[in-house]
Amino acid sequence: MVFKCNKCSKQWHYDVKKCIFCRGEVVKVDVKKSSVRGMTKITIASPEHKRVPYCDLLLEDENGNFNIRKSFTEYEIGSVIEEKSEESSREAPERTIGVIGSGTMGSGIAQVCAHIGYQVIMCDIDDKILSKGLSRIDKNLSKITKDKEKEEVLGRIKTTTSLSDMADADLVEEASTENIKIKKGIFRELDSVCSKKTIFATNTSSLSIAELAKELSDPGRIIGIHFFNPVPKMKLVEIVKLKDTPDKTLEFAKEIALEMGKTPVVTGDAPGFIVNRLLLPFLNEAVDKLADGSSTAEDIDKAVTLGLNHPMGPLALSDLIGLDVCKAILEVLYDGYKDPKYKPCPKLCEMVELGHLGRKSGQGFYKY
DSSP states (O other), X not given: OEEEETTTOOEESXXXXXXTTTOOBEEEEOOOEEXXXXXXXXXXXXXXXXXXXXXXXXXXXXXXXXXXXXXXXXXXXXXXXXXXXXXXXXXXXXOEEEEEOOSHHHHHHHHXXXXXXXXXXXXXXXXXXXHHHHHHHHHHXXXXXXXXXXXXXXXXXXXXXXGGGGTTOSEEEEOOXXXXXXXXXXXXXXXXXXXXXXXXXXXXXXXOHHHXXXXXXXXXXXXXXXXXXXXTTOOEEEEEEOTTXXXXXXXXXXXXXXXXXXXXXXXXXXXXXXXXXXXXXXXXXXXXXXXXXXXXXXXXXHHHHHHSOOSSOXXXXXXXXXXXXXXXXXXXXXXXXXXXXXXXXXXHHHHHHHTOOBGGGTBSSSBO
């Protein structure tokens, strides 16, 4: 079965409360088979459709009716698209997303989810931390929404200190501290309290998904959905799959990313995935360059922003990420690949030891 917006005719393969594009009413549509009669690939973004490329499919249904559907999948002319209710419908009447962690990443994920209409349950270890997370979301929304809309978005976020409150969530996204023991404990508990339909995801930037999967009775329920900071602005999401990740889990993760206005890329489970495997040696080298005393932090960053056309220099970016996080990711890369190019340089280790972690501590390579 499919679900269709009465106002703009957008369709989904699962139950949707309100159209995420125009906020129109969504109704259930009978199961149909459609044949692809034409396909146009769109590569230029427009105000209505900013994500490209996508395809406009000309479809003919079983009754000879024609309609145009937007798709991120390319089909051959003559292909038959069959909607299967057992694969596409969700049990919950509305999509509920659990987010574990209310720090910079967790609160950002919760904000984006609530903004598009999801019901969100945000969990952390105590109410004071949760309050800070909500304040961060409130502040961010104040910059981009009017008061009425902001209150509606905040009203879709519930907070809790108990993982059991996520028992009926469609997806639980873990965004806790980058510590394998803590994450394993979280997934062990989630496995015991959540319903069988719940998909588990982790926002880890470098840790092994396979290791986390060992804590679950069904390893096929977990997938990596790695967002980038700041979550509301950054378009990329890395979808990290295991060798045995079911197609249903992978497609669900991609669908979530697309609904949130993100662009998903799929990668296997290896230290650093795509972005951090490429990025962290670059940041590490910039720190080592600073350590030799021949250039200032400002000049290194200026050289990269102007010479490579990067939006932010490597040292300022390291401060934004957190020097402790950079060091932790490099250590994971070094342990995983056994290559000295991933070993944290002495200057980075020294900064972390001094507590100069970047923006979060008020001082890193720059003062804040």
